Amino acid sequence: MKRLFATFCLFVYGVSCLASDNIVVASKNFNESYVLGEIMAQLLELEGYNVTRKFGLGGTLVCYEALVNDEIDLYAEYTGTLEQVILKGNSNSPSLASLNERLTSVNLQVLDSFGFNNTYAMTVKASLAESLGLITISDLSSQSDLAVAFSLEFLNREDGWPGLARTYALPHQPTGIDHGLAYQAIDDGKIDVTDAYSTDGDLKRYGLTVLKDNQDYFPQYLAVPFVNKDLPDEVVEILSRLAGRIDDERMRQLNSEVVIDGKDFSQVAQKFLADEGLGIGKIDENILWSRLAANTLTHLKLTAIALSLGCLFGLPLGVLVFRNPTVSRVTVYVAGLLQTIPSIALLALMIPLFGIGEIPAIIALFLYSILPILRNTITALITIDPLLKSIAEAIGLSRIQQLRYVLIPLALPNILAGIKTAAIISIGTATLAAFIGAGGLGEPIVTGLALNDTNLILQGAIPAAVLAILAELTFEGLERVLVKEHMLRELPQ
Amino acid sequence: MIKFSQVTKSYGDVRVLNNIDISIDAGQTTALVGESGSGKSTLLRVVNGLVRPESGEVSVFGTSLDYTHLPAMRRKMGYAVQGAGLFPHMTVFQNVTLLASLEGWTPEKIQTRYQHLLDLLNLDPIFSDRYPHSLSGGQQQRVSLCRAMMLIPALMLLDEPFSALDPITRDGIHEEFLTLKKAEPRTILLVTHDMSEAAKLSEVVIILQQGEVVQVGSIEQVQRAPVNAYVDQLLTSGPSL
Numbered sequence: 001m002k003r004l005f006a007t008f009c010l011f012v013y014g015v016s017c018l019a020s021d022n023i024v025v026a027s028k029n030f031n032e033s034y035v036l037g038e039i040m041a042q043l044l045e046l047e048g049y050n051v052t053r054k055f056g057l058g059g060t061l062v063c064y065e066a067l068v069n070d071e072i073d074l075y076a077e078y079t080g081t082l083e084q085v086i087l088k089g090n091s092n093s094p095s096l097a098s099l100n101e102r103l104t105s106v107n108l109q110v111l112d113s114f115g116f117n118n119t120y121a122m123t124v125k126a127s128l129a130e131s132l133g134l135i136t137i138s139d140l141s142s143q144s145d146l147a148v149a150f151s152l153e154f155l156n157r158e159d160g161w162p163g164l165a166r167t168y169a170l171p172h173q174p175t176g177i178d179h180g181l182a183y184q185a186i187d188d189g190k191i192d193v194t195d196a197y198s199t200d201g202d203l204k205r206y207g208l209t210v211l212k213d214n215q216d217y218f219p220q221y222l223a224v225p226f227v228n229k230d231l232p233d234e235v236v237e238i239l240s241r242l243a244g245r246i247d248d249e250r251m252r253q254l255n256s257e258v259v260i261d262g263k264d265f266s267q268v269a270q271k272f273l274a275d276e277g278l279g280i281g282k283i284d285e286n287i288l289w290s291r292l293a294a295n296t297l298t299h300l301k302l303t304a305i306a307l308s309l310g311c312l313f314g315l316p317l318g319v320l321v322f323r324n325p326t327v328s329r330v331t332v333y334v335a336g337l338l339q340t341i342p343s344i345a346l347l348a349l350m351i352p353l354f355g356i357g358e359i360p361a362i363i364a365l366f367l368y369s370i371l372p373i374l375r376n377t378i379t380a381l382i383t384i385d386p387l388l389k390s391i392a393e394a395i396g397l398s399r400i401q402q403l404r405y406v407l408i409p410l411a412l413p414n415i416l417a418g419i420k421t422a423a424i425i426s427i428g429t430a431t432l433a434a435f436i437g438a439g440g441l442g443e444p445i446v447t448g449l450a451l452n453d454t455n456l457i458l459q460g461a462i463p464a465a466v467l468a469i470l471a472e473l474t475f476e477g478l479e480r481v482l483v484k485e486h487m488l489r490e491l492p493q
Numbered sequence: 494m495i496k497f498s499q500v501t502k503s504y505g506d507v508r509v510l511n512n513i514d515i516s517i518d519a520g521q522t523t524a525l526v527g528e529s530g531s532g533k534s535t536l537l538r539v540v541n542g543l544v545r546p547e548s549g550e551v552s553v554f555g556t557s558l559d560y561t562h563l564p565a566m567r568r569k570m571g572y573a574v575q576g577a578g579l580f581p582h583m584t585v586f587q588n589v590t591l592l593a594s595l596e597g598w599t600p601e602k603i604q605t606r607y608q609h610l611l612d613l614l615n616l617d618p619i620f621s622d623r624y625p626h627s628l629s630g631g632q633q634q635r636v637s638l639c640r641a642m643m644l645i646p647a648l649m650l651l652d653e654p655f656s657a658l659d660p661i662t663r664d665g666i667h668e669e670f671l672t673l674k675k676a677e678p679r680t681i682l683l684v685t686h687d688m689s690e691a692a693k694l695s696e697v698v699i700i701l702q703q704g705e706v707v708q709v710g711s712i713e714q715v716q717r718a719p720v721n722a723y724v725d726q727l728l729t730s731g732p733s734l
Contacts, residue, residue, distance in 0.1 A: 391578040394541055394650075395592060395640070396567035405591060409582045486626050487582050 022050030023235065026063055026075040029056045029435065029450045031265070032118065032199060032223075035254050036076035038269035040225060040239060042281025046273070047238050054356065056446040058344055058435025060085050065351040066437070067228060068106050072356070074239070077226035078118060080219040082110065093220040107229045111236060112243035113222040116251045120154065120218045121198040122164075122211040128192060129209040136214040137168050146192040148172040151179040154195040159219065161195075167217045183208075198248055201256030210248075223251075245276055259452055288459070291444075296463050298358075299440035302433060303426040303467075306362045310369030310422055315415070318377025319403060328378050335371040343368070343429050347436045361430070361438035368429055369422035376418025380411035413483050420475035427468045431460060441467075494519035494648065494680045495540055500549035502535060509535045510546065511704040517697075519647075522674065522681040524691035526727060527701035533684045536701065537650050540682065541567050554647065568592060571641030571649040575656045577633035579625035579640070586621040589639045596644065610639040613676060614669050631662035635669070642677070649681045655690065667693055688727045692716075700724055 023044055027037030034055055041051045054072055057063050064086055066072045083094040087102050100109045122137050124146075129135070132143060140146065154160040155176050164170065172193075177185060182194040187206045196203060198210055223246075225239045246254070257268045266283045273281050314335075321327045341349070346367065350360030384407060392406040408415075434442030441460040448456030479488070495517040502510040509532045517523050525533040538544040539551050542563045551558050559566065579588045586607065593603045611618055614635040625633055634654055641649055655663050655670075671694065674681070685691050691698050692712045700708040700715065700723075708720045719725040 387574065387576065387578045388580060390543060391572070391574065392580075394538075394543055394567060394572040396564045396570075397592075397595075398564045401564075401595065406580055410580075484582055484624065486624055 022052055023074070023231075024052045024054055024072040026053075026057050026066060026072040026437070027055040028060065028063055028075070029058055029446050031201070031258055031451050032251065032255055033076055034265045034447070034450060035258060035268055036114065036223060038266050039242065039272055040074065040076070042266070042269050042273055042283075043238060043242065043278060044235065046279040046281055047234075049235070054437035056434055056443065056450060057356065057437055058347065058432075058446075062348055062351060062356070062436055063226075065348075066356045067108060067226065069351065069355050070228065071351075071437070073231055073235075074225055074227040076114070076223055077110065078221040078223055079110070079113070080119065080221035082226070084219070092216065092218075096224065104229075108226065109229050110224040110226050111239050113224050114242055114246040114251075115223075115244040116199055116246050116248045117220055117222050118197055118199040118248075118251065119213075119221040120160070121196050121213070122193060123186075123196045123203060123208045124193050124211065125186060125189075126207045126209045129211070134209070134211060136212040137164070137170075137217070138214055139211065140193065141169050141171065144171040146172065147190070148174040148193045149177040149182060149185065149191040150174050150195045151182065152176045164217055167215055199251040199255055201252060201254075201259040204252050204256040205260045241278060246272075262453070265451065292459060292463060295439065295441050295443055295460065296467070298438070299427070299430055299442075299464070299467065302358060302361055302365060302430045302438060302440055303423065306365030306426055306430075307369055307419070307423050309362070309366040310373050310426075311419060313366075314370045314373030314418075314422075315377055318374050318381065318415075319408070322378045322381040325382075328382070332371070332375050332378060335374050338367045339371045343432050344435060347432060351436060356437040358433075358438045360436055361433035361440075365426045365430055365433070369426055372418045372421040372425065373415075374418075376414050376421070377411065380414030380418075381407055383414075384410045410487075413479065413488055416475060416479050416482065420472065423471045423475065424468050427464060427471060431464055494554070495682070496552045497536070497539070498550045498552075500536075500539060500546045500551060502532075502539070502544060502546045509704050510539070513549070513704075513706060515699065515706055515709065517680070517682060517699075519680045520678060521697060522683055522695040523697045523699060524695035525682065525684045525699050525701060526686065526688055526691050528686060528723075528727070530703070531701040532704040533686075533701045534652055537652055537682060537684050540648075541570050541572060541650055568596070568644055569646050569648060571644070571646040573634075573637045573641040573649075573651050573654045575653040577625070577630070577637035577654075579633055579636055581625055584622050584624055585616075585628070585636050588625065588636060589643055591640075593643050606643060606645070607639075610642060613673055614639060629662075631658055631666060634658060634666060638666075638670075638673070642673075645677070647679060649679060651681065651683045653684050653686070656685070656687070670694060700727065 025037050025041040025044070027033040037053070037055055041053055045051050057066065060081055063072070063075050063077070067075065079094055079096070079099060082099055083089045083091055087099070091098070096110055096112065103109055122140065124134055134140065134143070150161055155174060161174060177191070177194070182191070183202050183206050185191045186194055186208065196208070196210070203210065225242070227236065227239070254268055254272060257263045258265050270281045270283055273279055317331065321331050343364070346364045347360065350364050354360035354363055388406060388410065392402040397405060430440050431442035431445055433440055434446040441464045443460065444456045445460035448454065448460065497513045497515050500510055500513040501508065513536060525536060527533045535544055539546055540553060542558055542560055545560065553566070554569065583591065589610065590603050590607055593606065616632065616635050616639070620628060620632065620636070625636070628636065637654065655666055658666065667690070683691070683695055696711065698710065698712050698715050699706055702723050708715055708724055715724065716728060719728055
């Protein structure tokens with residue numbers, strides 16, 4: 001029955017994915033990507049398109065694979081990222097034509113840039129820049145007494161500080177600092193120069209000036225709509241209306257409205273479109289509770305299906321192999337190996353095979369649930385009192401009857417404990433499923449992390465914690481129903 | 494009833510049964526006596542196929558043991574061991590009647606047989622719904638004998654069932670065992686290290702020493718003429734009752 005149900009669920013998802021003829025707009029899991037995604041989504045909705053948002057996907061490769069596999073139709077990408085990460089090229093400022101030429105083989109293309117370049121930047125306090133007359137990075141070379149601190153990544157990347165120092169002949173001895181602390185340090189006057197992203201909303205907040213990269217050292221990261229070539233021409237035309245409308249300063253402004261002023265990114269996008277005379281977009285006015293309920297339900301669905309599959313697979317497998325110590329050990333090792341794959345990596349691995357959304361998430365959660373279920377089942381069956389095992393055999397029970405009447409009932413407390421562990425791991429891991437667009441309680445967490453919005457994070461974290469506790473209680477109840485009390489005391493847990 | 498022909502079994506380098514060649518007659522109680530390590534329990538477990546000899550043959554009920562149909566064969570052999578080995582998750586009633594219900598007995602038939610066994614072993618029906626952990630050792634062992642006899646087996650295999658009991662309880666169960674023998678005569682193979690227990694409960698004694706049969710006979714024969722110092726020691730050093 002459970003198997004039927006699971007198959008049915010997979011089937012429904014398969015069909016619903018195929019049937020969707022609306023436009024799927026995605027974003028990566030940082031603020032700017034949400035804002036650009038929402039601007040494109042609202043603009044398409046204004047033109048009468050149905051838009052499905054898959055925001056907060058976990059990084060470049062997830063988005064790219066999803067786009068290649070037609071799971072999404074478009075998202076905002078950066079030319080430098082396309083050149084280096086996706087196309088593995090080495091041009092510092094690739095032209096859109098060159099990118100598109102190389103993207104033809106995967107049937108993708110980039111459209112004209114929104115108009116800003118979000119690259120590494122050298123930044124100093126505006127007041128200091130003014131007093132020292134700093135305008136370009138070259139101007140730093142004569143200011144050897146400035147205190148310079150960089151994020152560790154920038155400090156060590158070959159295309160970060162080492163190359164920068166050579167190109168501009170900079171004499172400084174920079175120290176490392178956590179990026180999150182650098183702005184506070186520069187504000188407090190503890191350091192004078194640090195690295196930043198050129199459209200970072202925090203630059204506005206701390207009144208920092210970006211020094212001009214007059215020797216074009218930093219690669220260009222022009223923001224572009226990155227789309228499937230099969231999109232209707234009209235959609236491409238609509239998106240092209242956004243070309244050149246957002247310069248660095250404008251993007252810094254939009255970012256800071258979300259990150260610093262705490263506005264919702266959909267409001268920021270709406271206001272932008274209105275200011276640009278492109279129309280008044282509609283905002284999804286989902287109130288807190290219905291969104292919470294929907295996320296919780298999705299979360300429960302993901303974990304419940306994955307856990308059922310885990311049981312359907314892990315329990316019989318454990319029963320099948322436990323009599324053979326070698327096979328048992330190998331089976332547990334393999335299941336353990338699955339467990340060591342970092343969840344986000346496993347989710348990413350799922351994309352080429354199963355795309356994005358709920359199916360790959362369920363499969364990943366299923367793989368994670370196998371180990372605790374399998375290991376507890378095998379251990380529980382192996383550690384049953386040998387005298388009882390031998391008696392079950394000697395009094396004339398068949399193998400199946402030994403399992404049914406003696407071994408499984410005796411192993412049940414430990415087996416249930418394994419399922420409980422799997423359930424709780426699944427509830428936790430399912431929050432990461434939002435990175436591949438599966439929704440659930442991870443969605444507010446991922447968005448909240450990207451937007452630095454504690455409220456949003458809590459909207460995911462608290463219900464997830466409550467679910468974990470409820471799962472614990474449910475299994476305790478189940479244990480009380482299925483297992484005699486004296487058996488719980490007698491068997492080692 | 495049981496015939497061992499050239500039965501040999503080793504665990505690793507240790508030979509626990511060496512060319513056992515002996516028959517056990519139907520209708521009486523035969524005690525397998527020996528010190529620990531003599532192979533007496535292993536020999537018992539050869540009978541119901543829990544131990545498979547590496548060479549030699551065992552035949553039970555007139556045919557050689559069919560290892561492909563062990564469960565059916567085992568149901569004709571009641572089995573009880575030291576420490577009772579009752580299933581902790583089943584009530585007394587369930588422990589005793591599990592196989593009868595799997596055999597498709599009617600509830601009435603099960604109830605009648607169950608009640609009869611309780612009476613034979615002086616068990617209060619109040620225990621029926623209790624779990625084994627709430628019973629004393631002696632009560633557990635009585636239940637275990639009930640389980641062994643539920644299907645009215647032609648043969649009973651008892652592996653030191655009374656060894657772990659205190660002397661007073663043991664005495665009581667010994668009496669019930671003798672009553673039982675009278676009420677339902679059958680072939681019984683009883684493993685014990687206690688010659689006085691063998692003397693009390695059995696008609697024939699088979700004495701094992703390091704995997705070999707050293708003496709066979711009635712208890713009187715053995716007592717009159719122990720074949721060696723080992724048998725002599727078994728006769729004199731058994732735990733006193």
